[in-house]
Amino acid sequence: MAPGSAASQASVKRASAAQVLGLQLLQPQGEAWRPSCPGPAADPRDALGMSSGAPQKSSPMASGAEETPGFLDTLLQDFPALLNPEDPLPWKAPGTVLSQEEVEGELAELAMGFLGSRKAPPPLAAALAHEAVSQLLQTDLSEFRKLPREEEEEEEDDDEEEKAPVTLLDAQSLARSFFNRLWEVAGQWQKQVPLAARASQRQWLVSIHAIRNTRRKMEDRHVSLPSFNQLFGLFDPVNRAYFAVFDGHGGVDAARYAAVHVHTNAARQPELPTDPAGALREAFRRTDQMFLRKAKRERLQSGTTGVCALIAGATLHVAWLGDSQVILVQQGQVVKLMEPHRPERQDEKARIEALGGFVSHMDCWRVNGTLAVSRAIGDVFQKPYVSGEADAASRALTGSEDYLLLACDGFFDVIPHQEVVGLVQSHLTRQQGSGLRVAEELVAAARERGSHDNITVMVVFLRDPQELLEGGNQGEGDPQAEGRRQDLPSSLPEPETQAPPRS
Template identity: 45%
Template sequence: MCLSDMEEEEARSFLTRFTDEFPTALEQDTPLPANPLSPKVSLHELHGESLDLGLRLLSARGAPPLLASLLCHSAVSELLQSDLSTFHCPLEDEHHTVCESQSDALPVLLQSAPVQRLFVNELINAAIRWQQNVPALPAVSRPLVSTHAIRNARRKMEDKHVVIPHFSQLFGLNDGIQRSYLAVFDGHGGVDSASFAAVHLHVTLSRQKDLTSDPESAFKQAFTQTDQMLQQRAQRERVRSGSTAVAALIQGQRLLVAWLGDSQALLVRNGTEEEIMDPHKPDRECGFCLGFCLGFSPGDFDQKPYVSSEADCCSLELRGDEDYLLLACDGFFDSVRPSAVPRLVLEALRNLGAGNAGVAQVLVSRAKESGSSDNITVVIMFLRSPREILRDSASSE
């Protein structure tokens, strides 16, 4: 199956606009059109940081999400096959060290700006090729997603969230299984850990060999490996922040949710909420997390071993009667009860219209009005058409 005529025209229109803006590859001294996340990047971090830059660049220019995922996959595949030795940082760099408990071999660091310019040029080259001859793009559904996040009364915004509706296409997983990914990260003591997890957790997840055969184990392992990568970043850049995390992967007809800390996921089925996870609260003793600790979170290396990076994970089969999946940080759930969510979403759909993506903004506003002063982030992925939800609600009244 290929795209519909309307979707193909949307793809052609974007490629024309993009290649008009970037008719040739960037010259060596041309500023990057999007800033890298860090001045130096390790080989293990390059995949995630390149995808993040590419998706930001394309999204800012209105790229259709599927096309953006396919372009980024093509560009990063070319980048990772390139000779990157000319971008290596000098080994005598004062921050290029690892702790004694790890390998004596120094990690290879790359200069971000020139290596990301190479990535952007691969992105431009792919767009030019496709503009001249648009390939047959797969016909996959585009779920309606609503997101909203505010700093609120806090001095800094330390939340991050990620939505990847075309996970399989972004990572070139050609097993015929459609996947979507969404996550919320609630940082504390700074945003660095949340930002790192938001860029790398889904990349690490995509690399797990047992993603299809044992997805729960794959999700847990992805959390652990991302935390290990973050420890390496922390040691060379003195990162001392932490973050909670809740992430969901819809893999075919299976929903997987993994979490550390008190950010939560909520499934609503036929207008009724289902609490599908037990969040880690600060007063919950579990494993080696003491009652007075911050809970479970990636990062927080000064607190280890009192704070764990071992995620919990749940899995359930989707039946087709699920309305939506909601992910949010504690800034939302501390002031809005899960049982109130279906009514709030239904009211928002009625007031805004079934095709409106402003539902999350309504929920964030309600949490603020209800007394939350914390950062608030809400992500909703509709698993059924909002029009069906409204219709079924009207018929049941």
């Protein structure tokens, strides 16, 4: 059955809550080598499905299948009884209140963070989170409703755009009930673990490094979801993996929100099997709308750019908003996948001016004299000039691709695309084919070039780095290599000028 066909769409079977959030990396503080084969995470901050060290050559399911019963036994020994109302939560609740549209993603993120801290086998953790969220969503959540303060009610009444009342739920009480549900599912599975909790998955080798740099706060977030299908209850024959980088500004709230909800919203889209790129575009739009509602409730002013890559079978789908970027390297040559959204782009400038805004140059090109990006999630006071509509593209994979690189503007503002190949190849040569610290080296190169911004770099190897070293890279060190880039056909125009580094 061909991926993306109508028959393929019909064959997709979902559990009771198909759109459960996967795993997040919400506090990026360093790099790690992350094969997605089952095994305990080396650091609680790391996403489940990844572990430190070299790629494991053994059967991808051996470790997880063997550890599953023992993990459940230990979990239930440490938490033998349900939580009482006065008991502390085993993991921090997601804020104080949640809207109903946020519950699914936030609770699954809660579960994956907790289970990751306990080094759960990744397939088991994903299945546990999925089942616990599914069961809770089938119950009446009205008992968790939190009545708004009088002044909040008055504000809602005065807002002509908010016609429908927003039901807010108490996050602490909801989280406590969710953990009790998680204990119950673990107890049931202690006797018989479902096959979904032991399912095999492709190994993905990922190197990630993220630093605050000279900025006062770290506002970047990134996501690595190598077991997308398991985490979202998808049971069609198409393997999927999701990777993303979000670059926040004006605070971390928007970036953190996008890292929780973009892929959750993508999994909710019925067209995901037939039009993954369209599903990603809609996921960005939907997440922007959700965050704008939250921003108005909680008086948040932050925003975030973002770029994501969804590998579905033999096809790569990318979507982006703003100036975070992804490139593909194939046989040592850069393949251009996208054109970042910047105010100086002719089409972006025309769109902004048609809406009544303006683009001016103040150390760099800015929308209405403030933001250096023309599209982003959030930025409630700059809508609609700063658009929440993402662009997307798709490309067939042939098996000759080397790696994907996703990064924020803190990297790409100072490192040209064509220099990435030489930097990666040089690192692999010195490290004898180990990609353990390749992202760290790329970040260091950006700092040496003068980047003062937060920097996040994610390298997703599509082939064994050792193979790349042994085979060499075509185009390495060749000044004409950039001219031979295999660009995707695109209706997006080139920018009028090269954007200077953002301050």
